[in-house]
Amino acid sequence: MGVDPKNALIEGEITSIDLDKRILYVKRRDxxxxxxxxxxxxxxxxxxxxxxxxxxxxxxxxxxxxxxDVSVEDLIKSRYSKFSDGKIYLDTCLVGKYLSSRDVAGSKGTTLLSEKWVLSITQNGRP
Structure with missing residues (x-):
C-alpha cells in the first residue's frame, strides 16, 4: 500500500544535508x-x-x-512521494526558521507552530 499523497507531509528541523547525494536528514526521522x-x-x-x-x-x-540556500537547522514542511524502491522524495518544500519565543505569544523556547496547536487542543479542547 502506498502513501496517500493528501497526508504525505514531512515537517521538522534539518540536521544534515548532502548536496552531492541529494539527501536531507530531518530530526526524528531515521x-x-x-x-x-x-x-x-x-x-x-x-x-x-x-x-x-x-x-x-x-x-x-x-x-x-x-x-x-537551505541550511542545517532550517525547518521544513514538505509534501513527499514514496517510490517503489522505498526512497522518500520531497515535492514542494517550504523552508524557514524556528519561531523564537518573541515571535509567538506565550511561547517557551523554540517549538513548531503545529506542536503549539496540538498542545492547545490537548489543554483547552480546541485550537
Missing part, C-alpha cells in the same frame, strides 16, 4: 529524505498551516530558493 531536479524549495513563513502545504500552494517566484 531514514534519509531525498530531493531531485523536480523538488521546488520556497522560503516563507514556516507557521503556514500544514493544510496549506498539503494542497497546491501558490508561492511567488521571489520566494523560490535554490537547495544550496
Amino acid at each position: 531514514e534519509p529524505v531525498f530531493f531531485c531536479e523536480l523538488t521546488e524549495f520556497f522560503q516563507g513563513d514556516i507557521s503556514l498551516p500544514i493544510e496549506r502545504v498539503f494542497h497546491a500552494v501558490k508561492f511567488s517566484n521571489d520566494q523560490k530558493i535554490n537547495v544550496a
